[in-house]
Amino acid sequence: MPVKEKIGIVISNKMEKTAVVKVENRYPHPIYNKTVVKTRKYLVHDEYNKCNIGDQILIQEYRPLSRRKRWLAMKMLAKSAIIN
Numbered sequence: 478m479p480v481k482e483k484i485g486i487v488i489s490n491k492m493e494k495t496a497v498v499k500v501e502n503r504y505p506h507p508i509y510n511k512t513v514v515k516t517r518k519y520l521v522h523d524e525y526n527k528c529n530i531g532d533q534i535l536i537q538e539y540r541p542l543s544r545r546k547r548w549l550a551m552k553m554l555a556k557s558a559i560i561n
Contacts, residue, residue, distance in 0.1 A: 481538040484554065485519065487528045495546060496521045496528040498536055520546040531557025 485500035502515045520543075521528075521536050528534060532553055539549040 482551070483519070483536050483548075485534065485536060487530055487532045487534060487557075488518070490523070490526070490528050490530060494523055494526060496523045496534075496550065498534065498548070498550075500536075519548045521548045521550045522546055523550045527553065529557055529559075531559045 483498075483500045485498035487496050488499045489497040498519045498521045500517050500519060502517070503512055504515075505511070506513050519536060521534075522539065522542050528550060533555040534553055535551045536548045537551045539547060541547050
C-alpha cells in the first residue's frame with residue numbers, strides 16, 4: 478500500500494516537537510468550473526524543531542503519536558524568506 482505524502486506550509490511552530498502545516502487542495506467546481514481551494518491543517522511531528530513559519534515541507538502519514546498528531550515531517554523543500 479503506498480504511503481500518503483503531502484506538501485504544505487508551516488503556519489505554527491510554537492509547540493515542542495510539533496508544527497502545524499497548512500495543505501491546500503485545488504480543484505475545479507463541478508458546475509461553475511471555478512477553481513476552489515480547500516485548506517486543511519495537520520499536526521506534524523518535528524523531532525528536532527527545524528521547521529519555521531513559512532517553510533514548505535513534505536509530510537508523510539505515520540502511526541498515531543497523540544490524539545491529533547499522525548503525520549511526520551520528512552524533508553524541507555523550501556526555506557522561508559521570513560527571518561524569525
